[in-house]
Amino acid sequence: MKPDSDIIRKRYDRIAPYFEGMEAVMEGLFFRNWRKRLWAKVEGHHILEVGVGTGKNFDYYPKDARITAIDFSGQMLKQAAQKRDRKKVNVELEQMDVQSLYFADNSFDTVICSFVFCSVPSAAKGLKELYRVCKPGGQVLLLEHVVSSNPAIAAIMNLLNPVVVGLVGANINRNTVKSVKACAFTSVNVDERSSDIIKLIEARK
Structure with missing residues (x-):
């Protein structure tokens, strides 16, 4: 894990036990509806969730899909594992840095992230990895x-x-739409319901 990633990982390790409480109000008012919209767009059977955190997306996982979920924070994954077991969610959890994924090229039908790239030291490296592990046409x-x-x-x-x-x-001043468009995707679209500071981005390989 790169030095910058290690520093950020330690910060997320520190706040992991309190993370859901810290975001509870925003989650209830805004983020929950956005998560539903995001996961409604999922296609295919083999899904990778990057930045699973404490498992806030578990309730929106599609039925009968094969899902792998990763995070670079071990303590966040610990929280997610407890929630997975409690809710009986069928998901494989792994600790991994999005800037250096262990998966083979062209592995997943859909790669999905929610509020992740604000915390990735190099957005360009992370997006190239997402592109690499996504199947052609995915x-x-x-x-x-x-x-x-x-x-x-x-x-x-x-x-x-x-x-x-x-x-x-987490960075609050990134232009992630621009970063995605700079990657090699064949098309990049922003959901028309997106707001000024929350964007739902759809990229096709």
Whole structure:
């Protein structure tokens, strides 16, 4: 694991036991509906979830799919494993850094992430890995919070970003849509229901 990833991983390890409580209000008000929309777009049988965290997406997993879920934080995975066992979710959990996946090329019908690339040190490396492990004709689905298109709000986000990164390891000022479009995908679309700072991105290999 790269040094930058190791620093961020330790931050997520630290907050893992409290993570669901920290995001409970936002989860109830906003994120839950976005997760439903994200997972409704899943295609195929073999699915990879990147950044499973504490397992917030377990309730939206498609029936009868073969799902592998990864995270680079061992403590987050511990929380996810407990939830998996409690809810009896059929998922294989593995610790892995999205910047260096262990999977073979062209392995998954759909690769899916929710609020992950804010925490990846090199978005370009992570996206290239998602592209690599996705099957030809398959899709990569991303739900991400991004920097605002409003200059005044963007300036505030840029100002606050070092504090947020220091506390939890997440960047709040990334332009993930631009990063995805810079990758080798044949098409990239942003769901029309996306807001200014939350984007549902659909990329096709």
